[in-house]
Amino acid sequence: MAGEDWRVGEDAAKAFHHELDIVTTGVVDLKEVMRLAGITLVAHDFGPDGGDGRYVKKGGRALIVINTHVRSTGRVRFTIAHEIGHHRLHAVGEENATFIDEHVGGGGAKPRQEKEADAFAAYFLAPDRSLKADAERIGDITVESVVDLMIRYGLSFQATVFRLHNNQLINLVNAAKRDALRRDAKGRVEALRQQKGGYTEDDQILFGAELPKSFRENALKLFAHGVINDERLAEMLRMPLDDALHLATERGVTAPEVPDVDEDDLADLFDDGATDA
Amino acid sequence: MLEEAQGEPRHFVFLDTTPLTHFARIGELDRLGEWLPGSYTAAYVMEHEILDWVKDYPHNRLVGEAKWLEAIPADTVVDAKLIADLSIRFPDRATKNIGELHVIALAKRFGGTAIIEDQQARKAARSDDAKVKSTYMVSMIGAAATCGLISENEAWDIQKRLEIGRERSVIRSTDRREFREMVGFMKELLPRWPPWPKCLHNNGLDQIAIAARKQELATLRDRFSLPSRRRT
Numbered sequence: 001m002a003g004e005d006w007r008v009g010e011d012a013a014k015a016f017h018h019e020l021d022i023v024t025t026g027v028v029d030l031k032e033v034m035r036l037a038g039i040t041l042v043a044h045d046f047g048p049d050g051g052d053g054r055y056v057k058k059g060g061r062a063l064i065v066i067n068t069h070v071r072s073t074g075r076v077r078f079t080i081a082h083e084i085g086h087h088r089l090h091a092v093g094e095e096n097a098t099f100i101d102e103h104v105g106g107g108g109a110k111p112r113q114e115k116e117a118d119a120f121a122a123y124f125l126a127p128d129r130s131l132k133a134d135a136e137r138i139g140d141i142t143v144e145s146v147v148d149l150m151i152r153y154g155l156s157f158q159a160t161v162f163r164l165h166n167n168q169l170i171n172l173v174n175a176a177k178r179d180a181l182r183r184d185a186k187g188r189v190e191a192l193r194q195q196k197g198g199y200t201e202d203d204q205i206l207f208g209a210e211l212p213k214s215f216r217e218n219a220l221k222l223f224a225h226g227v228i229n230d231e232r233l234a235e236m237l238r239m240p241l242d243d244a245l246h247l248a249t250e251r252g253v254t255a256p257e258v259p260d261v262d263e264d265d266l267a268d269l270f271d272d273g274a275t276d277a
Numbered sequence: 278m279l280e281e282a283q284g285e286p287r288h289f290v291f292l293d294t295t296p297l298t299h300f301a302r303i304g305e306l307d308r309l310g311e312w313l314p315g316s317y318t319a320a321y322v323m324e325h326e327i328l329d330w331v332k333d334y335p336h337n338r339l340v341g342e343a344k345w346l347e348a349i350p351a352d353t354v355v356d357a358k359l360i361a362d363l364s365i366r367f368p369d370r371a372t373k374n375i376g377e378l379h380v381i382a383l384a385k386r387f388g389g390t391a392i393i394e395d396q397q398a399r400k401a402a403r404s405d406d407a408k409v410k411s412t413y414m415v416s417m418i419g420a421a422a423t424c425g426l427i428s429e430n431e432a433w434d435i436q437k438r439l440e441i442g443r444e445r446s447v448i449r450s451t452d453r454r455e456f457r458e459m460v461g462f463m464k465e466l467l468p469r470w471p472p473w474p475k476c477l478h479n480n481g482l483d484q485i486a487i488a489a490r491k492q493e494l495a496t497l498r499d500r501f502s503l504p505s506r507r508r509t
Contacts, residue, residue, distance in 0.1 A: 221449075258447050261484050261493060270469070
């Protein structure tokens, strides 16, 4: 049975769904949710040991910071939903609040607030009723069908399996089945995800979602002008170097070659041949 | 009909793809024709780099219809040899410079000025094999303002519109101050200049643009004993 912390998270997610009038089938538009909730999303590379994300509220302004080192859209979405959970459950009425999340989702011993935020995220992204309907339609749960569900709800594989198991919505998904699924899926999930067309959201759009367009344009312009180098461009765009260069190339922006003043050419200005009008 | 150069360079201007298509793109192709009536481009450029792309860039059609512009082939043995030599000595990505090399070959044959942007092509133009004088688009626009063909504000407006979304020139869409300083420096040299368009036949114009971009005009002013300018 789900515990009290799970019920708290689920109830908060249900209430938020109702408040936002969200249609609870399919992928939740997190960018729109954050906009409606008045939360700003930013991305920062905290490195491989930097955890999944942070929720920061200061002076009444709320900020979610995701770690760009995490390159799984599903996991990033779960982290964002988890931080929205903190916003709804633990920061209401607070002027300042901070939650640093090293590992969202999954099981294990956690503080109550983290379990509640996990429950909020799980339900918010994949509500019971919708999951149940999908599970009945699918029938036997296999690695392939879990990948279908993770794409459908924008969850990671782990979170989807956890969600199916933890809600006891499907008899087949007991602990043994859950572990078997995880074993079968090892090394196959990413290939399957790509084979099935991937998430409907583009990773880059999600990671760069809250960088104002003018900021991105100006960063590219600075790069084009040679004011900043490629590493600084990547830093400003909050993305890995290769992605930043790829984006710049796609936009037709390359670092300019502004040559040095050429002495021979310069002398041409004062050459007799040029001044014999 | 063009006559091949003998002695003094003639004042023919040979335009590469970039100035033609980009002036057309911003609706200023007629103005380019007013500045440079009776100009030329290479037949290769017109056919393969302009008209072949009309489907993707409908404004390219205007270049083909321009009455003031004639496309002539760089098809003599000397042209072909020069193009082949330069394409080997100054390779660029894929076939990127072929159009420029045709323009350079024609400018060489007729002693004209090449209006080209590409850095590698500029090096080719300046090589001992070619010895062709070339000018950037922005230098041409600055010179047009300097010679009174257009006001400086109008010239900047054109330069800005050319560069927005392109940002390839040494002076880009946000470099208003650099553009103003480039034109200012050109105006100081105007008394020494031949009249338009012969003034374009000078590799030094681009150096003014580069120095303006790098904020090195003060150094040039000192070197050539020009009076220093007071900022207002």
